[in-house]
Amino acid sequence: MLKHGNLFILSLILGGLILISGCSASKEVSDNDSELSYKKKDVDAYKNSKELVATNTLTGRSSISKGSLESLSSSLAGYMPTSSNANEMISDEVMFKVIEYLNTPYLWGGTSKRGIDCSSFVQTVMYQSLGITLPRTSYEQSNVGDDVTRSELKFGDLLFFDTMRKGRTTHVGIYLSDGYFVHSGSSTGVAVASLDSEFYSRVFLKAKRVIE
Numbered sequence: 001m002l003k004h005g006n007l008f009i010l011s012l013i014l015g016g017l018i019l020i021s022g023c024s025a026s027k028e029v030s031d032n033d034s035e036l037s038y039k040k041k042d043v044d045a046y047k048n049s050k051e052l053v054a055t056n057t058l059t060g061r062s063s064i065s066k067g068s069l070e071s072l073s074s075s076l077a078g079y080m081p082t083s084s085n086a087n088e089m090i091s092d093e094v095m096f097k098v099i100e101y102l103n104t105p106y107l108w109g110g111t112s113k114r115g116i117d118c119s120s121f122v123q124t125v126m127y128q129s130l131g132i133t134l135p136r137t138s139y140e141q142s143n144v145g146d147d148v149t150r151s152e153l154k155f156g157d158l159l160f161f162d163t164m165r166k167g168r169t170t171h172v173g174i175y176l177s178d179g180y181f182v183h184s185g186s187s188t189g190v191a192v193a194s195l196d197s198e199f200y201s202r203v204f205l206k207a208k209r210v211i212e
Helices: 004-021 024-030 033-039 043-048 066-078 085-101 118-130 198-203
Strands: 146-148 158-161 171-177 180-185 189-194 204-209
Touching: 085 118, 118 171, 118 180, 198 204
Parallel strands: none
Antiparallel strands: 146 204, 158 171, 158 204, 171 180, 180 189
């Protein structure tokens, strides 16, 4: 099991990687509708298409402040401070897998470290870290688990978004702490983003809890 000191080190690594890889929010806000339509492929239809879109160069820039990064590092180092050993083991396993996949390029329909899309990233993290089996697409995943309000979010909850303006789930990520989540963004690959950003707060649909 990771000790809190090691968690702090890992969270600092997370903070550094945010600065390197950025988050898709700032870029997505500035993208026009046509660019969004091209980049935000519908993962629900990936099985019926041979087209793959990869992000091999992560050029996004983060607008997260130093204070926010320090807050994130602190909270990740001490999240669930009064939790049971079982919960600490759960969070450690998830964090190990998240860190393992950070900076993996985005690949629409991708399911490996050579490239992975949002729903496969969530599916992989949950299965390989905790043995939780989830459906393949973000839309199907949004129908699994218990509903959670935004004010009740806890580490490991799944966040669902309508990034394609289709009136339904088209994107998914995993909640971390302090308003931050990790996901595989089309313009960043696997990276940390802020749920409080202009873009993600606007397209957020709901959250689900799949970890007991």
